[in-house]
Each structure stands twice: as C-alpha cells, then as structure tokens.
Amino acid sequence: MSKKLVLEHICKNFDSLIAVNDVNLVVEPGEFLCLLGPSGCGKTTLLRIITGFEQASSGTLSYNGKVINKVIPQKRDFGIVFQSYALFPNMTVKQNMAFGLNMRKMPQKLIDERVNEILKLVGLTDWQNHYPAQLSGGQQQRVALGRAIAIKPKVLLLDEPLSALDAKIRVRLRTVIKRLQQDLGITMIYVTHDQEEALSIADRVAVMKDGQVRQIGSPWEIYKAPKTSFVAQFVGTSNFISATKKNGKIQFGQREFVVSGLTDAAGETLHLAIRPEKIEFVAPPISPEQYVTSNIVEVVAEVITFLGAVVRITFLLEGKEMDVDLPEKEFEKIGLQRGEKLTLYFPPDAFHVYTELFQEVI
Numbered sequence: 223m224s225k226k227l228v229l230e231h232i233c234k235n236f237d238s239l240i241a242v243n244d245v246n247l248v249v250e251p252g253e254f255l256c257l258l259g260p261s262g263c264g265k266t267t268l269l270r271i272i273t274g275f276e277q278a279s280s281g282t283l284s285y286n287g288k289v290i291n292k293v294i295p296q297k298r299d300f301g302i303v304f305q306s307y308a309l310f311p312n313m314t315v316k317q318n319m320a321f322g323l324n325m326r327k328m329p330q331k332l333i334d335e336r337v338n339e340i341l342k343l344v345g346l347t348d349w350q351n352h353y354p355a356q357l358s359g360g361q362q363q364r365v366a367l368g369r370a371i372a373i374k375p376k377v378l379l380l381d382e383p384l385s386a387l388d389a390k391i392r393v394r395l396r397t398v399i400k401r402l403q404q405d406l407g408i409t410m411i412y413v414t415h416d417q418e419e420a421l422s423i424a425d426r427v428a429v430m431k432d433g434q435v436r437q438i439g440s441p442w443e444i445y446k447a448p449k450t451s452f453v454a455q456f457v458g459t460s461n462f463i464s465a466t467k468k469n470g471k472i473q474f475g476q477r478e479f480v481v482s483g484l485t486d487a488a489g490e491t492l493h494l495a496i497r498p499e500k501i502e503f504v505a506p507p508i509s510p511e512q513y514v515t516s517n518i519v520e521v522v523a524e525v526i527t528f529l530g531a532v533v534r535i536t537f538l539l540e541g542k543e544m545d546v547d548l549p550e551k552e553f554e555k556i557g558l559q560r561g562e563k564l565t566l567y568f569p570p571d572a573f574h575v576y577t578e579l580f581q582e583v584i
C-alpha cells in the first residue's frame with residue numbers, strides 16, 4: 223500500500239474565525255510539497271493539524287490508508303523542524319541528535335552509527351562536541367534538521383525553518399534540505415511565505431489564501447500559468463494593466479494591445495498580467511507603423527536596478543509604473559542611462575488575462 227498522506231475536507235475554526243477552509247490534498251510518498259501563502263492564510267494551522275498538535279474541526283486526515291485524526295503526535299512518527307531551533311542547550315550537537323534515538327531505547331552502538339551518518343549528512347562532524355550556544359544560527363538549524371531526520375520519520379514537517387537566517391545561509395541550507403529529501407526519500411511538507419524559496423525547493427507548491435488552497439502544481443506551472451490574479455501577484459513579479467476590451471483588442475488609456483486568448487465578451491474590464499522578463503527590448507530603427515500596430519511602445523527609463531543576472535528598468539506606461547527585466551548582457555550592449563528612451567515589445571501571448579483583480583493590502 224502506498225504511503226500517501228491524504229487530507230479530505232479539512233477545516234479548522236477558532237471560534238468564528240475560519241483558519242483552514244475545506245483543504246483537500248494528496249501528498250505522494252517522497253514528495254516535497256510547499257505550503258506557500260501570505261501571513262495568516264492558515265499554513266501553520268494546516269501543518270499543526272498534520273503534526274497532531276492541532277485537531278481539525280472537521281475533515282479526515284489519513285496516512286498509509288489509515289485515518290490518523292485522533293492519533294497523538296508522538297505516535298504519528300512525523301519529524302518536525304521549527305523556525306526556532308528548539309535545541310537542548312545543555313546537550314552537545316551529538317547528544318541533541320541522539321535524543322530521539324535514546325528515547326526509543328536504540329542500542330548505543332546503533333545510535334553512534336546513525337548519529338555519525340547524520341552528522342556527515344548535515345556537515346557537522348567537526349562540531350559534534352559543541353553546545354548550541356557555540357554555533358551560528360545556520361549550524362543550529364542543521365542540528366535541528368539532523369535531530370529530526372535521525373529517527374527516520376515517515377514524513378518531515380518544516381515550519382518556516384529558514385526564515386530566521388540571513389539570505390546567503392538560507393540559500394545554502396535550502397540545498398542541504400533538498401538533498402536530504404532526495405537522498406533519503408523522505409516526504410517533506412514545508413511551510414513558507416517566501417515564494418522564491420518555495421519555487422526553488424518544492425516538487426509541488428500549494429498556494430494558500432484565506433484558509434484555502436487556491437492553486438497547486440509544479441513550480442513551473444504556478445509561475446507560468448497562475449490561475450488567478452492573486453497567484454500572479456504573490457508568486458514572482460507581474461505588471462498589471464486594467465483595461466477594456468474593444469474590437470478584439472485591449473484598450474489601455476490611449477493605447478491598444480493585441481492579446482492572445484481573449485474571451486468574446488466586449489466592453490468588460492479585464493486585468494492583464496505580464497511578467498517583467500516577458501517584455502522585450504526592440505532595437506532601433508522602428509517605423510511609425512510598428513508603433514501603431516504591433517504592441518510596441520516607447521518609454522523612458524525612470525529607475526534602473528541591478529539585480530545580478532538581470533537589470534530591472536522601471537518605466538511609466540499610461541501613468542502606470544511597470545518593470546521590464548533585461549538580461550545583464552543585453553543591458554550592457556544597449557548602454558541605457560536613467561532618463562533615456564527605450565522601445566519595448568509586449569508579446570500578445572505573454573499576457574495572462576483575469577476578470578478579477580486581487581488588491582494587495584500593504
């Protein structure tokens with residue numbers, strides 16, 4: 223029987239507040255699933271229901287074909303890693319890692335073997351006799367990870383494990399976690415509000431809002447085909463244009479755009495999203511006819527931001543601030559300065575079209 227974790231119609235209320243609202247999920251054995259969403263969307267509550275620290279108000283949670291709603295956390299054999307490392311301060315790295323194995327009364331020889339193996343996996347062999355206070359945050363989280371996987375959990379649940387760490391360490395530890403998951407074949411469910419982290423680490427991402435899963439798919443699917451304007455806005459960067467449809471085209475201020483896949487309804491307000499990297503630079507010369515007919519516009523570079531591999535140029539279109547990302551090499555060739563003009567092309571098939579616009583509350 224396959225060891226799937228299945229959530230069916232899971233709901234959780236705190237008095238009148240609905241924290242989790244009818245979540246249905248199947249997590250495959252060995253899968254890396256990220257629960258991604260803004261603060262308060264219910265991801266931690268959902269994870270706590272899976273750990274057993276929280277009881278669902280309704281719905282069924284099953285693992286390996288058995289309903290586990292009423293099984294206490296210790297009997298679920300699920301490992302947990304929190305944002306706060308929750309290490310035992312008076313125990314060394316090695317003792318922290320051996321803790322769960324000692325509790326299970328494993329023979330000392332096997333404990334030593336297992337701990338040595340885990341120390342290697344998380345890169346802490348040289349630190350095994352240090353105490354948590356003598357370690358950096360990243361090292362402490364490695365200990366917490368090692369301690370959680372030492373007991374060979376069936377499922378490892380991670381709640382924002384990297385959010386207390388600085389950017390460089392976060393990226394490095396992401397790779398450590400991903401490698402552990404692949405090498406050990408552990409099912410992992412990972413909560414984060416960091417979309418970049420979710421896209422880079424997960425096999426599948428479940429994007430949550432208001433206690434519900436709004437879209438689930440591979441990072442590629444979520445990024446390439448966001449089903450709602452909320453997902454388009456929350457995952458990656460999108461420029462939004464609110465415009466009306468006229469004569470099969472989109473009327474945005476004084477301009478018209480050709481957009482692929484428009485519905486038949488005329489006159490309705492549509493919300494178009496286009497990613498900054500989908501807008502293309504057009505090298506001069508450009509004929510006047512091109513400007514009128516082919517989604518080509520001339521804009522002024524208001525702000526230029528270096529992002530490493532790409533350069534982001536902020537411009538105004540019909541009074542709306544937008545971004546285009548150009549590969550650093552292309553930008554260098556163009557030699558653009560702030561305040562100078564550039565010509566851009568909006569490919570018709572690069573737009574995502576929505577009938578509703580999610581307004582972000584900042």
Ligand SMILES: Nc1ncnc2c1ncn2[C@@H]1O[C@H](COP(=O)(O)OP(=O)(O)OP(=O)(O)O)[C@@H](O)[C@H]1O
Pocket residue numbers: 236239240241259260261262263264265266267268415
């Ligand atoms: N024990 C509790 N009692 C009452 N309300 C709660 C409790 N736990 C969570 N909530 C509420 O449930 C909602 C979902 O909270 P939850 O912590 O699951 O969100 P989250 O997506 O993990 O957010 P964050 O990223 O900020 O931790 C929030 O409105 C929160 O205030």
